[in-house]
Amino acid sequence: MIKALSFSDTTIGKKVLMAVSGLVLFGFVIGHMLGNLQVFLGPKVYNDYGVALRDAPLLLWGVRILLLVSFLVHIAMAMQLSALSRAARPVGYKMRKDAITTFAARTMLYSGVLVLLFVLYHLAHFTFPGVAMGAYEHSHTGDVYSNFVNGFSIPWVVALYVAAQVALGLHIYHGAWSLLQTFGLNNPLRNATLHGGARTLALVVVVGNILLPLSVLLGLVQ
């Protein structure tokens, strides 16, 4: 007897789970960027934002748990699917070259892993109490503005952040369109708009997120 399959046993099902979790993460990336762009509005606004988040533990922890679950689902599906597809071509070609795919599409697993490593570093840098990687005094007094300025005064830290945003950018450049196709939302009448929209959004996220770590060295935030 062959085992009955559930939705998540099929490659399409796994892909849908990946798209759903990817969408949650994408949504967070946008929210996180908008939240932090408030740094340009000055210490008062930015610190109030930080305190407001801290004082809403239900929201904060709700989002954190949702993100953790999304990450776990996304990564588990990525690992399972890429193992399946590696096994699907045990003997490769001598001459075959990809004709139309993009660099971003071919490197999704690598950009994903880089994003994961970066997220771990980023959490250690700003969130986990007492770790403070990047050598500065970690204040937990609610002065997130100073944390921001201190954190991004160190050039190697800034360089690392910018590089990570490039990896994230490549990931969501392909991911944003890919998820529409996975959900079956693709339609010839709307494709150009959807395609353009998804990629513009990915670009906006990258530019916004690169601006943040660079802002201190550029003298935009002091």
Place this chain on the structure above:
Amino acid sequence: MEKSLNLVLHVWRQKNRDAKGQFVRYEAKNISEHASLLEMLDQVNEGLLEKGEEPIAFDHDCREGICGACGMIVNGHAHGPRKATTVCQLHMREFQDGEEIWIEPWRAAAFPVVRDLVVDRGSLDRIVQAGGFISTRTGSAPEANSLPVAKEKSDRAFDAAACIGCGACVAACPNAAAMLFTAAKVAHLNLLPQGEPERDTRVRNMVAQMDAEGFGHCTNHYECMEACPKHISVEFIAQLNREFMSATARARQELRPRRK
């Protein structure tokens, strides 16, 4: 005046499924520019037979681009460098005199090499089988207007039905996925009223079989569409995903793929 070409071939030779294959170098002399790539191989094979050597094995049948039997990777392209063309319809005028041509079989776990350039594509047949029958009335032809089909839908069903099952999409896909093939086969029936009654079981069973055969998953490289000799669009893959999700949501029966 008709040009003729002299070419250097590197062809994958493999005795059987279990043998270790390798590329073998051949010279193809005096090939007419009007010959198809398969006719060029025929000519090389005649030379091999005269020398008492085994001819190069490759699949072919109609030689007019409609049966889907032929297929090989020519200089890195599925069905050769010309777009929307099967290798039996690929003419040697696409190549330069003196050119080196590398010829390899389709590569996928679900397409084991049987001999040289011949691969076993039974996995694609089993996906179609898993789709099952349509419960439409057979016998004498029904009155044409008794089953109205919207023009737009019949056009799209025709586009999907153009798939000849050659397997180039699998061969070209970096993941060796059979999504384009399966999507085309699901769509051409699921778009029509004749396919409506079994619409959900068809898509669920075909996807389950596709996975059971060991094909990879879709990561939207679109290499399949580029390689497809029949211009099947990845739009059908989006439709397959949509159909599979809604069929799963409505399903009241377990899903079990057949054995290989």
